[in-house]
Amino acid sequence: MDIDCLPIAKTGYFSKLISDYIDEKASILSFYNRFSSLENFSGQIEEKALDFPQAHREVLYDALQKQYEGIKVSEPTGSNIKRLKEPITFTVTTGHQLNLFTGPLYFLYKIVSTINLTKQLKREYPKYDFVPVYWMATEDHDFEEINYFNFKTKKLQWNRESSGAVGRLDTQGLQEVYTAFANEIGSNGNAETLKKWFSDAYLKHDNLTDATRYLVNELFSSYGLVILDGDDKGLKELLKPYAKKDIFEQVSFEKVTETISDLESLDAKYGIQVNPREINYFYLAAGVRERIVESNGKFHVTPEKGEGIVFSKEDLLKEVDAHPERFSPNVIARPLYQEVILPNLCYIGGGGEIAYWLELKSTFEAMGVPFPILLLRNSVLVITTKQDKKLKKMNLSSKDLFLDQNSFINKKIREISNIDIDFSPQKALLDQQFKTLYELAELTDKSFLGAVKAQEIKQKKGLDHLEKRLLKAQKRKLEDQVSRMTEIQNELFPNKNLQERILNFSELFLEYGEDLIPMLIQALQPLQLEFVVLKD
Structure with a gap:
């Protein structure tokens, strides 16, 4: 295996903001907490240890125990779930949509980067334990972004009507996708493995959340990866005070708007990745994930189909307290939710993700939650x-x-x-x-x-x-x-x-088979911050 590396800025595929972040440009230092260098994790560990209550660990553990019911849990993953109850254990997290059959290749690179960073941290800080976490974006409702994958220039697409959170969608119609995939892929040993993974994940599970969890567990459980679903009432209980600050005090809207203005004044080329809303939560119910909009002191939920719901402030407060699971954070609020429920040190994401995280530090400060280290995931050309x-x-x-x-x-x-x-x-x-x-x-x-x-x-x-x-x-x-x-x-x-x-x-699996993921695990160094060209 031969590995070449190129500077990120020289590839032509990354924004100026990301290049400046990697270069630790002085003008943007205020938009993040600590840069993603190995030595900076010492301070991050100390900060998170002081802030993350043991009670949150118990809630997290109980939620994971329920979510893994009926799943074949490997010894490394099972041990990591248990370790999360211990105050010396911290997480490194990446998140991604529930793309059909993992979607684009970089899905693997995000998770491999996450796994490899936990290994590196354990070597550097041996008295602590570090757990890699994949956050499933089960509450996302952008079905058109996740309902297909490409195979040899062909787009294999899941065609069906969709509404509400994608994780709750049943797997109806995926037999047709499987048949099309099986017809394209051939019948050698590696092809049969891929067909079995697809069939076992999508044809033997009732919803997209369970199917995705099964598939990712099959690919990465031997490395101790823990898969987390935020669409969970117990976890949402921990989010209640922060959701109230967003909905009723508009803290996120105010802080992110200020940050965007500051970024734009620094450099017009930075651009804005995500704009905040006055309320950064959706109302989540069966088949519905709709914005909550305040107007004249009333809070409106207006679905595309069916009758809308109108809450007074008092009624909405009661709804948050009684049913926190019905409040789904959007792209602005989800990062805070993650950091509230996980003993997390670092978030690993793509360029677009890191760009919107850089809009959020002042919101975290206002909410009293430590801001994690941000790390650009490994990018690879195989x-x-x-x-x-x-x-x-x-x-x-x-x-x-x-x-x-x-x-x-x-x-x-x-x-x-x-x-x-x-x-x-x-x-x-x-x-x-x-x-x-x-x-x-x-x-x-x-x-x-x-x-x-x-x-x-x-x-x-x-x-x-x-x-x-x-x-x-x-x-x-x-x-x-x-x-x-x-x-x-x-x-x-x-x-x-x-x-x-x-x-x-x-x-790539057709080419490399079971060696593919071990090859990536061996090759990728998450803190290197260069584009990897991998030749076998």
Whole structure:
């Protein structure tokens, strides 16, 4: 196994805000608590230990015991669940939607990053225990984002009507997806394993939460991963005081709005990942997850279908107290919920997730909850042996592949061409000649400066035009090489996007089988903060 690493900023696939965060740019230090370096976990452990009550551990343990009923629990996972009751145990957490059959490849990378960080922390801080946690986004209602996965350029999609929290959806209609997948995948040993995983997860479980838990447990239980569902009344009991501050005092809305303004004033390129609402909770019921909106002192829940609900403030307070399970945090409030119920030190997420977490620190401070360390998950480009042979034959480097396609082809054409297509020397000579002409015009008649400038622009444009025509001619001459280079780049960057954002793990599993996850566990170093190019 060969591992290359590229700086995140050099890949061209990450925002300026994330690049500045990785570089620990001084201007954004105030938007997070501690940077994701190994030594900073010492202070995070001390802070969380002082803040996380033993009673919360008991509630968490009881919830996990119920959620794992009927699930084959491995010894490492079972031990980790028990450890969560101990005050020396802390978690590292990642979260993700319930994407069908895990969705894009980066789902695996998030969890592997989480597992590997707990291992690294145990080596550095041996008197403590560290548990990797996967938070299932069971209360999300964006069905169209999770109802498909890609397999070899085909989109395998679960077609059905959906409303409410996706985790509560029954698995009706997934037999058709299984049949389509089975027809595509073949029948070798690795294919049979994949078909069994899909069948056992989605055809033998009644809802999407149970199906996802089963599948992720099959993939990662040997590494002690603990899978948590926040759609739980016992856990929501712990959220009540924070939900009230959001709903009735609009603490989150006020603080996040201020933070967004501060970020925008720093750099217009940062952009805003998530805007807060006045109330950052949905009302959750059977088949319904709808916004709560305050108007004229009344709180309205208006579903697309059926009659709406109107609460007075007093009635809504009673509803929160009696039925906290009916209040579902949105993307702004969910991170706080996570940190309230887990003895968590670090959240591992993608670039978009880290960007919206950077909006939240002041809300955590106002709520009196420690803000976790934020860590950008590992990103990976996997290159198979066959693909690597093609790259070597064409003398293509990993760095070349990350160029946009036009720049990639032009760069390689210049390298392999038997004539010099770089007009830089001619442009430099032209610069020198016009420098002399400017000096002459200054000494004789300054009114000629405009004419000199116009001529300079004309001649430089002419050189650029000639260079482009020559390059185009060489592309035609080297059409075969251009075709092969384009083909391999398109293969590794499907739809001109990162492989990890498009491919499903099943394609790599067909290639590597049971070695896939151990290979990732061995290769990925979560605190390295570089893009990994992995060649077998």
